[in-house]
Amino acid sequence: MSARYGRVVTASGPRWARIDEALARYLDGPPWAGGSPTGEDAPWSEAALLAPVEPSKVVCVGRNYRAHAKELGHEVPSEPLLFLKPPSAVVGPGATVRLPPQSARVEHEGELVVVCGRRLRDVTPEEALRGLFGVTCGDDVTARDLQRKDVQFTRGKGFDTFCPLGPWVREGMVDRDAELTVTVNGVRRQRGWVRDMVFPVGELVAYISAVMTLEPGDVVFTGTPEGVGPLLDGDRVTVEISGIGALHHGVAPRRSP
Ligand code: MN
Numbered sequence: 001m002s003a004r005y006g007r008v009v010t011a012s013g014p015r016w017a018r019i020d021e022a023l024a025r026y027l028d029g030p031p032w033a034g035g036s037p038t039g040e041d042a043p044w045s046e047a048a049l050l051a052p053v054e055p056s057k058v059v060c061v062g063r064n065y066r067a068h069a070k071e072l073g074h075e076v077p078s079e080p081l082l083f084l085k086p087p088s089a090v091v092g093p094g095a096t097v098r099l100p101p102q103s104a105r106v107e108h109e110g111e112l113v114v115v116c117g118r119r120l121r122d123v124t125p126e127e128a129l130r131g132l133f134g135v136t137c138g139d140d141v142t143a144r145d146l147q148r149k150d151v152q153f154t155r156g157k158g159f160d161t162f163c164p165l166g167p168w169v170r171e172g173m174v175d176r177d178a179e180l181t182v183t184v185n186g187v188r189r190q191r192g193w194v195r196d197m198v199f200p201v202g203e204l205v206a207y208i209s210a211v212m213t214l215e216p217g218d219v220v221f222t223g224t225p226e227g228v229g230p231l232l233d234g235d236r237v238t239v240e241i242s243g244i245g246a247l248h249h250g251v252a253p254r255r256s257p
Contacts, residue, residue: 103143109224110182125202138143192225
C-alpha cells in the first residue's frame with residue numbers, strides 16, 4: 001500500500017505527518033508542498049486526525065454518475081458541471097455536520113476526492129493525472145431544497161461543516177474498480193464504482209485547469225453515485241473507498257449562537 005498523509009493534533013498544535021500503522025512521522029509541511037520528515041514521530045489515534053488538506057479551493061463536479069443524474073431527474077451533462085464549496089466548509093474525520101435552520105432537507109453525497117500535487121493550468125488529461133498527489137474520501141453535503149431553490153449552488157453546498165474530508169490522503173490513484181460506499185447508521189445508502197464516472201478523473205481535472213489554476217493541495221470532488229438521501233440529527237455516516245479507507249462523521253443541529 002502507498003503512503004498515507006494527514007494532519008494530527010499534537011501538544012504543539014496541528015502537524016503534518018505520514019500516517020504509518022503505529023506511528024505518525026511528522027513533516028515540516030504538507031507533502032505536496034515539499035514537506036519533508038523532521039525525524040520526530042509519535043503514536044496517533046483516529047480521534048486526533050484533522051482534515052488532511054487545507055485547500056485554497058474545493059472544486060466539485062455534479063452529475064458525474066449516470067444513475068445519480070437520473071435519480072435527481074437530470075440528463076447526463078455533455079460537459080462537466082462545475083461548482084465550488086468554500087474552504088470554510090472543510091471539516092475532518094469524526095467531525096459533526098451541522099444541520100442549518102434554513103434547510104429542511106440536507107443530504108449526503110459520498111465522493112472520491114483527488115488532491116493536486118502541483119500547480120495545474122491548461123493541462124492535458126495525462127498531465128493532470130501525473131500532477132495529482134493522491135486521493136481521499138469526502139462527503140459533498142448538500143441542502144437539497146436550497147440547491148433546487150437557488151440559481152447558484154453556493155448556499156446549498158456552502159454551509160460550515162458541509163465538506164467532511166479524510167481520514168488521510170492516500171498517495172497515488174485508486175484503480176477503476178475501486179468501490180465507494182456510504183452507510184448511515186450502519187445501513188448502506190450509496191454504492192458505486194470509479195469506472196462508472198461519466199468523465200474520468202484526468203478529463204475532469206484537465207477541464208477544470210482550463211478554467212482556474214489548481215494549486216498544490218487543492219481538491220476536486222469527482223461526483224457521487226446513486227443513493228443520496230437525507231441526514232438527520234444523530235446520524236452516523238461513513239464514506240468508504242477501497243484502497244483509501246473510511247471517513248466517519250456525525251450529524252447534529254446547528255448550535256444556536
Ligand atoms: Mn456532489
